[in-house]
Amino acid sequence: MGALGDLARGFEVALTPENLLWAFVGVLLGTVVGVLPGIGPALTVALLLPVTFSLDPVSAFIMFAGIYYGGMYGGSTTSILLNTPGESASIITAIEGNRMARKGRGAAALATAAIGSFVAGTIATIGLTFLSPVMVDVALEFGPAEYFALIVLAFSTISAVLGRSVVRGLISLFLGLAIGLVGIDTLTGQSRFTFGIPQLLNGIDVVTVAVGLFAVGETFWVASRLRHDRDQVVPVRGSIWMTREEWRRSWKAWLRGTALGFPIGALPAGGAEIPTFLSYTIEKQLSQHPEEFGNGAIEGVAGPEAANNASAAGVLVPLLTLGLPTSATAAIMLAAFQRYGLQPGPLLFERNSELVWGLIASLYIGNVMLLVLNLPLVGLWVRLLAIPRPYLYAGILVLAGLGTYSLNRSTVDLVVLYIIGAVGFLMRRFDIPVAPAVVGVVLGPMAEDHFRRALQISRGDYSVFVTRPISLAILIVAALAIVVPVLIRRSRGRGDSR
Amino acid sequence: MERGDQPDSSRSRTEIVAELALAVGVVAIGALVLWQTNEIRVAPTYSRIGPRVVPTIVGAGLILLGLWLAADVLTGHLTGPSEESEDADPTLPTDWRTVGLLAASLVVYLLLIERAGFVIASALLFTGAAFAMGSRHPIRDALLGLAVAVVLYIGFTEGLDLRLPAGWLEGIS
Numbered sequence: 001m002g003a004l005g006d007l008a009r010g011f012e013v014a015l016t017p018e019n020l021l022w023a024f025v026g027v028l029l030g031t032v033v034g035v036l037p038g039i040g041p042a043l044t045v046a047l048l049l050p051v052t053f054s055l056d057p058v059s060a061f062i063m064f065a066g067i068y069y070g071g072m073y074g075g076s077t078t079s080i081l082l083n084t085p086g087e088s089a090s091i092i093t094a095i096e097g098n099r100m101a102r103k104g105r106g107a108a109a110l111a112t113a114a115i116g117s118f119v120a121g122t123i124a125t126i127g128l129t130f131l132s133p134v135m136v137d138v139a140l141e142f143g144p145a146e147y148f149a150l151i152v153l154a155f156s157t158i159s160a161v162l163g164r165s166v167v168r169g170l171i172s173l174f175l176g177l178a179i180g181l182v183g184i185d186t187l188t189g190q191s192r193f194t195f196g197i198p199q200l201l202n203g204i205d206v207v208t209v210a211v212g213l214f215a216v217g218e219t220f221w222v223a224s225r226l227r228h229d230r231d232q233v234v235p236v237r238g239s240i241w242m243t244r245e246e247w248r249r250s251w252k253a254w255l256r257g258t259a260l261g262f263p264i265g266a267l268p269a270g271g272a273e274i275p276t277f278l279s280y281t282i283e284k285q286l287s288q289h290p291e292e293f294g295n296g297a298i299e300g301v302a303g304p305e306a307a308n309n310a311s312a313a314g315v316l317v318p319l320l321t322l323g324l325p326t327s328a329t330a331a332i333m334l335a336a337f338q339r340y341g342l343q344p345g346p347l348l349f350e351r352n353s354e355l356v357w358g359l360i361a362s363l364y365i366g367n368v369m370l371l372v373l374n375l376p377l378v379g380l381w382v383r384l385l386a387i388p389r390p391y392l393y394a395g396i397l398v399l400a401g402l403g404t405y406s407l408n409r410s411t412v413d414l415v416v417l418y419i420i421g422a423v424g425f426l427m428r429r430f431d432i433p434v435a436p437a438v439v440g441v442v443l444g445p446m447a448e449d450h451f452r453r454a455l456q457i458s459r460g461d462y463s464v465f466v467t468r469p470i471s472l473a474i475l476i477v478a479a480l481a482i483v484v485p486v487l488i489r490r491s492r493g494r495g496d497s498r
Numbered sequence: 499m500e501r502g503d504q505p506d507s508s509r510s511r512t513e514i515v516a517e518l519a520l521a522v523g524v525v526a527i528g529a530l531v532l533w534q535t536n537e538i539r540v541a542p543t544y545s546r547i548g549p550r551v552v553p554t555i556v557g558a559g560l561i562l563l564g565l566w567l568a569a570d571v572l573t574g575h576l577t578g579p580s581e582e583s584e585d586a587d588p589t590l591p592t593d594w595r596t597v598g599l600l601a602a603s604l605v606v607y608l609l610l611i612e613r614a615g616f617v618i619a620s621a622l623l624f625t626g627a628a629f630a631m632g633s634r635h636p637i638r639d640a641l642l643g644l645a646v647a648v649v650l651y652i653g654f655t656e657g658l659d660l661r662l663p664a665g666w667l668e669g670i671s
Contacts (some may be wrong), residue, residue, distance in 0.1 A: 053538040053658070167566045167567050168567070171560075171563045171564075174560050175527070175560075177556045178557075181552070187549070188540075188549050190539055191538075192535075192538050192549060193531075216604075219600070220597055221586055222586045223596040223630060223631060224586075224592045226593060226596060227587040227590075257512070268564060289643075336651050351584075390627070390628040390629075390630075390631035391628055391633070394628040394631065395624070397623055397624075397627050398627075401604075401619075401620065401623060402616070402654070406654070406660055411608055411612060414607075414611070418608070426520070430520050446551040447611075451552065452551070455547045456547065
């Protein structure tokens, strides 16, 4: 009953009027910014980070939870009405949902996405409640070698399993690792890669990297090839109340999507892309109307959206219990913890149990708020989609400047932001994914720390990573995650020109 | 997610050159990392697993990845430009005028934020960026940018206790 007691105390924290207000503000801001085209959940969280700076940690993270879930909800609205996935996990929603909207069933698509996200988010948060204490016990057994192996696994799955090219994913990861090296070496106090600039001694903030790659890089990419014959926002038609038939076709897809999304998200290799793609494939196999897939099948929205939201809650399991972020959004959230001097991991549950359980409780509350907010107010969000493009991107740049400058009130950060923005523009141009770089910036220093600690314990004997069974097993899986996609693509490449 | 039509041969030749330039760039960054690694001072007691080990791995890794990319490109594994997004058309050539205007707006912002203050710098950035992206109503854009900047400034400084430079408007608020 430990988890329930802890959760009850979490609700006591989250249900104070002040914290309810912060949760509401977070949910609202997250949705508003998440709805804006071209802004995915990771950028939403990065841009809104300064808003939480002056709050006490508990309120800040309650608001943060709202921003996180709100950004996810807002993103799915954009995908359905505009066919612009803000991140790779919403690609499927964009395909089927946008077709539905074009066929005049946009309201039903938005409703199944919103209710599905609510169902999945709630079930997955229950999963988080009960799995986290178990994971904490497991995590306490891990030494530096195991942690290092887990991080390597996260690296290889994030950069190699998805995307069109393994080498491009790895280039992104290593660029992130290189950025993560800048600053003072934590173990010896030596400065590295600072080029004599004192402001770089504290390293480059992941928020600067995420905002540079996602906001500045993306804006330059759009500016360089501005499209003049843009798609129009599909007007929302139909009732927001789903028909009995639509409910019947949706609810199983929600549950199946949740069942895929949460466990895969909770794995330290996580990410939301794999469960959404799996969910889509499975729904297509099981559907009685497979011919509708690709033309707006409601299961094709319901399942992947549920999977996406369930994995968003799942990702919090390794983040909170192990301190391992497995998505760009989680990487930024980890940075937010570190700003408050908190290190997620097993000890966080002991030392800051009020904060952790307040955060988890506010996830339940945020989900309810989002459902209430999203169904009736969808017309309002739709209007945000019609913002003229020049104003949208001008606004993104103003927010990017504000968010980065307010980190340290230093123009050096702005220069770094521009350089990273230029790199992001090139990465976009050459189809190099940016998420591995963001994760690399945060996890790189942690990986180095565990790597060197493990070697200090073993007195420089590198075999420590392969003689400990758990570490060896994880490293083998990590190697397979790189090798298998390369081999699959090679053999496919023989078959046809691609 | 499917790529559209195959690019014609002259286009794909430019693309091969561009991709090879990218590979060279990745190798160059790796070399830069290795060179800077040598600048890190190492206390003798830390010689075995000191602060240089991981940077060496990262630098060497980047060089190897650059070579891997080059090999991929030369054996015909082109992926081409980035996937379509709603506002960008990847088949268009790079529009350097728009990019240049946008970059200029950002430089002005950098130079002004601590002198003229957050409000003026942000309003100018908004106006410049909107103009670069094709808006042709500079006065309306400037007023809108000013409104956005003032709302953000008041929201952050009064509502959230975050300090932002007031600059030339010091004393007005």
